[in-house]
Amino acid sequence: MARAAAPRTFRDAQATYQTNSELAWWVFMRVSGFLLVFLTFGHLWANNMAFNAGEIDFDYVASRLAQPSVRVYDSFLLLFALLHGVNGLRYSIEDYIQRPQRRVAAKVALFTVAGIVFVLGVMALWTFSFSEMGDAVRALNE
Amino acid sequence: MYRGREGQWAFVLHRMSGVALALFLLLHVIDISLVMWGPDGPFNAFLAFYHQWPFRVGLIVVIAGVVYHALNGLRIIMMDFTTWGVKYQAPLWYGVLGLTTLIGIPVLWKIVPEILGIA
Numbered sequence: 001m002a003r004a005a006a007p008r009t010f011r012d013a014q015a016t017y018q019t020n021s022e023l024a025w026w027v028f029m030r031v032s033g034f035l036l037v038f039l040t041f042g043h044l045w046a047n048n049m050a051f052n053a054g055e056i057d058f059d060y061v062a063s064r065l066a067q068p069s070v071r072v073y074d075s076f077l078l079l080f081a082l083l084h085g086v087n088g089l090r091y092s093i094e095d096y097i098q099r100p101q102r103r104v105a106a107k108v109a110l111f112t113v114a115g116i117v118f119v120l121g122v123m124a125l126w127t128f129s130f131s132e133m134g135d136a137v138r139a140l141n142e
Numbered sequence: 143m144y145r146g147r148e149g150q151w152a153f154v155l156h157r158m159s160g161v162a163l164a165l166f167l168l169l170h171v172i173d174i175s176l177v178m179w180g181p182d183g184p185f186n187a188f189l190a191f192y193h194q195w196p197f198r199v200g201l202i203v204v205i206a207g208v209v210y211h212a213l214n215g216l217r218i219i220m221m222d223f224t225t226w227g228v229k230y231q232a233p234l235w236y237g238v239l240g241l242t243t244l245i246g247i248p249v250l251w252k253i254v255p256e257i258l259g260i261a
Binding site for chain 2: 008013037040041049052057058059062081086088113114121123124127128133
């Protein structure tokens with residue numbers, strides 16, 4: 001294998017990575033991963049165990065996103081999961097795409113999509129007041 | 143090289159579940175962000191599409207991927223930040239598989255009847 005084995009301890013990682021940013025990402029993957037265990041399990045519990053996921057519709061999502069606590073929770077989930085996931089995909093690109101041009105192209109595509117998805121997610125979470133929207137819809141139907 | 147023993151299988155499953163979950167996450171944020179178009183927008187039609195049984199089975203696979211990736215991630219953290227983690231990485235991996243299966247039982251118990259329409 002052309003690539004050096006992945007570092008196994010923090011001291012290993014310090015010796016392996018040439019730059020501080022790669023070391024920082026190595027630490028980030030572990031810290032965010034630890035937090036995501038709780039964030040994702042809580043998310044799955046709320047939407048798949050405490051509720052029938054097959055009945056999720058606009059009203060359900062709007063009523064959840066109307067709660068400030070859900071917005072804050074989901075914002076942390078969005079931020080950590082996207083950074084963790086996109087950095088993981090970056091590792092995969094660097095492992096499996098050998099040719100420099102294709103590697104750059106894959107990363108540009110990944111970061112572009114991730115940026116768009118992040119903006120969409122933040123907009124969905126914070127742009128609209130769902131409680132106001134619900135009131136408006138109810139007023140229309142009266 | 144791990145020569146195909148526990149460590150390598152742990153890595154392969156971690157990589158596969160990780161890539162799959164990252165791609166699912168991108169799709170998931172996009173489809174949930176359709177709420178922005180309001181109750182008469184495309185959201186309900188999209189969700190109804192995803193409520194078909196093949197996607198609901200797929201969601202069980204996603205949950206399994208999350209649980210495995212999370213627990214194996216904790217195993218990796220133990221290997222990286224404790225003095226004993228690397229020594230016990232193989233039994234820890236069997237613990238990850240066992241715990242993933244154990245968590246899977248109530249998840250299947252809850253969701254399979256919903257898919258079959260007998261919940």
